[in-house]
Every structure is written in C-alpha cells, then in structure tokens.
Amino acid sequence: MRNPHRPAERDDGHDGEVPRPHAPHGRTGRPPRTSRAQILAAARQVIDRDGWEKLTIRRVAAEAGVGAMTLYHHVRDREDLLVQLINDIADQTPFPDLPSAPRDRIVVAATAIHDGLAAHAWSAEIIATDGYLDRLGESALRMVETIVAAAIEYGCTPEQAVDVFRSIWYYTVGEILVRAGSGGREAATPRPTDGSFFSTLDASRHPQLAAIGERWPALAARDIYRQGLGAFVDGLLAHAVPEIP
Amino acid sequence: MRNPHRPAERDDGHDGEVPRPHAPHGRTGRPPRTSRAQILAAARQVIDRDGWEKLTIRRVAAEAGVGAMTLYHHVRDREDLLVQLINDIADQTPFPDLPSAPRDRIVVAATAIHDGLAAHAWSAEIIATDGYLDRLGESALRMVETIVAAAIEYGCTPEQAVDVFRSIWYYTVGEILVRAGSGGREAATPRPTDGSFFSTLDASRHPQLAAIGERWPALAARDIYRQGLGAFVDGLLAHAVPEIP
DNA sequence: ACCTGAACACCGTTCAAGT
DNA sequence: ACCTGAACACCGTTCAAGT
DSSP states (O other), rough: OOOOOSSSOOOSSSSSOOSSSOOOOOOOOOOOOOOOOHHHHHHHHHHHHHOGGOOHHHHHHHHHHHGGGGGGGTTTSSSHHHHHHHHHHHHSSSOOOOOOOHHHHHHHHHHHHHHHTTTHHHHHHHHHTTTTGEEEOOOOOOOHHHHHHHHHHHHHOHHHHHHHHHHHHHHHHHHHHHHHHHHHHHHHSOOOSSSGGGGOOTTTTTTTHHHTTTTHHHHHHOOOHHHHHHHHHHHHHHHHHOOOO | OOOOSOOOOOOOSSSOOOOEEEEEEESOOOSSSOHHHHHHHHHHHHHHHHOGGGOOHHHHHHHHHOOOOGGGGGOOSSSHHHHHHHHHHHHSOOOOOOOOOOHHHHHHHHHHHHHHHTTTTTHHHHHHTTTTTGGHHHHHHHHHHHHHHHHHHHOOOOHHHHHHHHHHHHHHHHHHHHHHHHHHHHHHHHOOOOOOOGGOTTTTSHHHHHTTTTTHHHHHHSSSHHHHHHHHHHHHHHHHHHTTT
16 A cells, blocks of 8 residues: 655654765755654654643644644554654554464463554544554554464354454454553543442333343453453454364 | 524424423423433434534534523533433334243353344444443343343353443444444445555465465454354353353 | 645534524 | 524644745
8 A cells, every 4th residue: 555654764863863864866855854753753742741532733732843744744644644653652562472272372462452453542543434454554554464373274264264353353353442542541531430320220121231230340340361262263363274173 | 694594493292391380389481492312313314414523512513503501401511412312312213022041041141132233333432432321221231131130041150141241232332443443434434445565465474374375354343242242152152051061 | 845824614512692 | 491603722724924
C-alpha cells in the first residue's frame, strides 16, 4: 500500500532533530524545525497527562510548541496521527519468546498483542474504528505472521489459519474495548455505585442474574482474557483440524 | 429558521403522544410538545439519512423541529441519547426461538445479540465505549439471562457462566466493531484498492502472509462470526466442564 | 521549503430568560 | 412547566500569506 509514514531514515541525534544541511539533490530552502518524532512525543505527553479523549490536533501542536497547522505537514489528518502513534508504540514493544508447540505459540503471540494494546487502551478505539489491518507496521505484522504460521503448522489450511487469526483478533479487540470503556469511564465519571441493575431484578424473569445480583460487578472486574483465549484457541483448532485428538 | 420542514403538529394521535390534559395532582402548566418517542424517531432518521457519525444533538433537534436545548429535557447528554436509542432498538427486536440443548441455546442467543447489533453497527461503538452492561433494557437483559442460565444448566458454576457470557460478549462486540469499522469506512472513503500491504511483503520475513498475499482482503471479507462462535462456545464449555465428553 | 494566523463550519453544554 | 437563543469553550481542516 502507500505507507506515507517512514519519513526520513535514521537521524543520529538523540532527539531525532537533525535538519540535513544539504539535501541530496536540489533540496534547498528552510530546513524543517519540527520532526515526526517530536510530534509523536508530544502526542504521548498529551495522552499521559490529559487522557486519550483530549488528544486533539490543536493540543498536540500546542504541546509541541508549534502552530496547529504545522502538524499537517507530518500527518494527513487526525486519524493518521493516531495510526502513526500506534505503529510507533508497536515498534517499541519487545517481541516475546515463542514456545515451540504451535498451539502455545498462538496463545503467546495473541497475548503479546493483547498486552501491548491494553497498555495503551485508547489504541483499541482507532484500531477497531479503522480498517487498521492494512496499515500495520512491521512489528505488528510479525505477530500476525506468527499466529497464521502456527495455525498452518498445526494443520490448518491457509484459509483456516486466516480465520483463526481473525477470530482471535475480534476477541482481543473486543476485550480491550469493553474493559477500557467501562474502566476509563469509572475513572472519569465515578458512576453512582448504588444498587446495581442486577440487584433490583425481577427474580422470576431473570432468575440467574438475580441470583448473581451484587456479585456481578466483582465478577466482571476479573481479567479473564487469557482463560478465554485458551478456550478459544483450543476450540478453533479442534474445529479446523478435528482429526488431531 | 434552519428547519425548512414543518415541525409536525401531531399531538393528539395514536402515537403514544397524549399530553395529559390535567395531571393527577397539581401538575399544571404548559403541556409538553416534544416526546421521547419523537426524539428517538428523529435520531433514527438522522442515522439512516446522514450516517451515524452525523448524529449530533443539534442535528437531531433540527430533525425533530425543536430547539437544540429542548433535547436536554429528555436526555441527560449525548451518550444518554445513544443508550436510549439502543435499548429502544433492542426492545423492538423479536426474541428468537430457543433450542433445548444448552450449548445450542447459547449459540442462538449470542447470534441474536450479534445480529441485532450488526444491523445497527453504530451501536457497537457506544456499547463498547460505555460501561453499558448495567444500563441494559429488558430485552437485552433477557439475552444475558438466557446465556448465563444455559451455561449453568450445562454444568457451569455461576462464576463460570458469567465468564462464558463475558467471553462471548467480547468476541461479539469485537467482531461488529472491526467489521463495521472497515466496512463503514470503505463506503465513506473508498480506500485506494491498489496493492494491499500483503502483496508487497518481504517473503523471507513474513512467508505465510506473503503467500496469502492478495487473497487476504477477500478472505477477511467473509463472515465467520457463526463459525468462530461455535468453536468458542465448545472451547469454553469444554474448559469449564471437562468431565462432559 | 517550511510554517502560520485567520477563518469556516461545525460541536456539546450552560445559562438566563421567555411563554 | 416547558421551551429557547445566545454564548462559551472547544473541535478539524482549508486557505492564502509570510519567511
């Protein structure tokens, strides 16, 4: 595709700020004062300090100490800024050690993707909203390759392997989105923790939910991603390659 | 004004819109001219005509032929409007016939939730972003009850049953969000369908993805929700109740 | 070549006032 | 009791101009 990111190649400086004194061909004129790295750093600063929902073009520009319009020399639009930010984070996430059994390799790779995204829960929103998969950076692609290759090694056809990846991807994105959503809100607008919905239920209509009642919030707060993932991978592989016991 | 259409002078009719002539106790004063149903209808009109991303308080008010501020008598804020809209839709969705086998009942109930949401893909965004589960309306709660009860009938503990529901919920929300995201965008901004990322891959680094290459988009366009759900439910039940063959 | 302020076309929401 | 315009504090993005 057209990967417009990947600006310059390496900049030696510590800050990534070296306006090349004489560009290769006829490139003269005012050297850039603002770099891609600077903008991404400012964006992360804004997220860390003010929260994801405050990440606006104008704020990032202010944080970077430049005019808002300067950003449009480095990003196509707001969404592009977000995608660049995610790929940037993915590139900095260490690649996990992979076990040799294909089934376990899928679990480890999916968990790595999950943990990387969950650490920056805001990222799930742009990933889901966008046709993100064809804008993945190198590091993220390696994870996809790992899962698809492991499924094939287990005995899946390439088509089945893609299905395995996609199913896991849906589960992973959903888990992060739902948990980030409820968690994030609670922090922002402390929901009135009075009688939860489930405690006031009509027991004849919803007997099991009524029986669970007040325990629901505590149960729902537990992290079950890994557990569910294990069950899902086993189910997917068993369905795809039933002859393996 | 900015609304060329007539504000619709229907108030006596059978639309559920009867401003009580004399309120029971001392309730006198100007009778309401705007109803909750009117607002929700206007909101759905806006979504159907202009798309989900255009659903703003101001537009809904204009569509309903009232001042923007009038809406705040019926909804707490924008998010509340969205939640009411979803519960309204859920209430109008017919309850499916349920098979007797618990495993199949879970699949059918989850599919019903999925199809209901997928028909209004915008809804997944608010559902995920919000701590939605404790704002569910009657109809949606019946589905949750169905899944939890079926898991318990299968042999799960209540805790395990909640985990089964939550896992399925993550998968379902993720599927809708990801597919709605890529699909919706494609419709809005027809992505340049030139060489997809996977066709230009370094085959030594990503051999399986490179082998799949251009077939990825076609594979990824297939609807695999039901398939993945079956595998997931089987995996979840097998993990929770291993003694059943 | 690179950066920018002003301007446009929007938002959600608060407020004090109108009927 | 119900409805409202004006105003506030924001947005993303385009444009034409400045250095």
